[in-house]
Amino acid sequence: xxxxxxxxxxxxxxxxxxxxxxxxxxxxxxxxxxxxxxxxxxxxxxxxxxxxxxxxxxxxxxxxxxxxxxxxxxxxxxxxxxxx
Amino acid sequence: xxxxxxxxxxxxxxxxxxxxxxxxxxxxxxxxxxxxxxxxxxxxxxxxxxxxxxx
Amino acid sequence: xxxxxxxxxxxxxxxxxxxxxxxxxxxxxxxxxxxxxxxxxxxxxxxxxxxxxxxxxxxxxxxxxxxxxxxxxxxxxxxxxxxxxxxxxxxxxxxxxxxxxxxxxxxxxxxxxxxxxxxxxxxxxxxxxxxxxxxxxxxxxxxxxxxxxxxxxxxxxxxxxxxxxxxxxxxxxxxxxxxxxxxxxxxxxxxxxxxxxxxxxxx
Numbered sequence: 005x006x007x008x009x010x011x012x013x014x015x016x017x018x019x020x021x022x023x024x025x026x027x028x029x030x031x032x033x034x035x036x037x038x039x040x041x042x043x044x045x046x047x048x049x050x051x052x053x054x055x056x057x058x059x060x061x062x063x064x065x066x067x068x069x070x071x072x073x074x075x076x077x078x079x080x081x082x083x084x085x086x087x088x
Numbered sequence: 089x090x091x092x093x094x095x096x097x098x099x100x101x102x103x104x105x106x107x108x109x110x111x112x113x114x115x116x117x118x119x120x121x122x123x124x125x126x127x128x129x130x131x132x133x134x135x136x137x138x139x140x141x142x143x
Numbered sequence: 144x145x146x147x148x149x150x151x152x153x154x155x156x157x158x159x160x161x162x163x164x165x166x167x168x169x170x171x172x173x174x175x176x177x178x179x180x181x182x183x184x185x186x187x188x189x190x191x192x193x194x195x196x197x198x199x200x201x202x203x204x205x206x207x208x209x210x211x212x213x214x215x216x217x218x219x220x221x222x223x224x225x226x227x228x229x230x231x232x233x234x235x236x237x238x239x240x241x242x243x244x245x246x247x248x249x250x251x252x253x254x255x256x257x258x259x260x261x262x263x264x265x266x267x268x269x270x271x272x273x274x275x276x277x278x279x280x281x282x283x284x285x286x287x288x289x290x291x292x293x294x295x296x297x298x299x300x301x302x303x304x305x306x307x308x309x310x311x312x313x314x315x316x317x318x319x320x321x322x323x324x325x326x327x328x329x330x331x332x333x334x335x336x337x338x339x340x341x342x343x344x345x346x
Contacts, residue, residue, distance in 0.1 A: 017120055028113060030199050031317075083155070104308070105332055106273065111314055124153070
């Protein structure tokens with residue numbers, strides 16, 4: 005797995021942890037422990053997304069600022085898969 | 089909404105209704121990448137399909 | 144409103160096309176217990192859910208179902224791209240191909256088109272959540288059935304992921320129902336509809 009693929013994988017893992025914690029916290033809003041996990045992984049994910057967008061392509065238009073050309077449209081589509 | 093952790097005493101529950109027990113979360117799975125592949129980071133919810141009677 | 148992320152919730156990288164499998168798996172795109180029905184069901188039920196936290200559960204699970212819809216579409220797309228005419232004819236894919244070529248269109252494995260008639264919005268919080276619990280179980284069974292048909296690990300992995308999400312969502316809807324029950328009078332849960340009968344007391 006290349007550096008780019010590894011970073012995308014790590015973003016996927018961190019964001020999945022957040023998806024799980026969000027649903028859990030929706031029904032357990034008083035769980036401070038889960039809230040702390042959420043805060044921790046949210047920071048990590050935001051940092052990795054920013055890094056990925058700077059190095060490769062924006063994963064969301066909020067990271068699409070650029071001093072050169074518009075890169076959002078040329079970014080790979082998620083359903084293409086590695087073997088495209 | 090109050091804290092529910094101990095509201096799992098099913099003997100006290102009225103009939104003619106369905107209840108799912110509250111999940112009590114203590115820890116995340118140790119290997120988060122494994123949890124990602126399994127589809128949950130909560131060990132207590134990890135219930136894979138085997139297609140066979142032996143668990 | 145929503146914001147699009149250019150990546151799948153879980154990766155899909157399928158090497159070999161397989162039109163037969165695509166025809167079974169497409170049911171989870173537009174079939175009776177598929178992801179399109181799931182997302183539309185939960186997102187539509189939100190407006191008559193009088194409890195904010197529970198409407199939040201419907202929003203967040205409905206949103207995740209949209210990500211699942213995209214994953215199922217990616218599986219079908221990768222199973223049908225680069226198909227030869229010979230494979231299309233041999234695998235019984237010709238009847239789909241003639242209308243859609245290898246585009247992804249929401250239908251059940253039987254060919255029946257996606258329809259909102261496959262889900263309900265009753266406007267009654269208890270009833271809607273009971274439907275949601277059943278929906279998660281029906282989708283879980285469909286994924287169980289798909290897993291018996293699939294041998295290829297690159298197809299198996301995302302299907303196993305999607306199946307487990309049904310179990311997690313079932314748990315969350317169960318807890319959402321507990322929140323609704325908490326707000327009602329346990330001596331008679333069915334005395335009135337909290338989304339409709341807003342008048343405080345009998346005259």
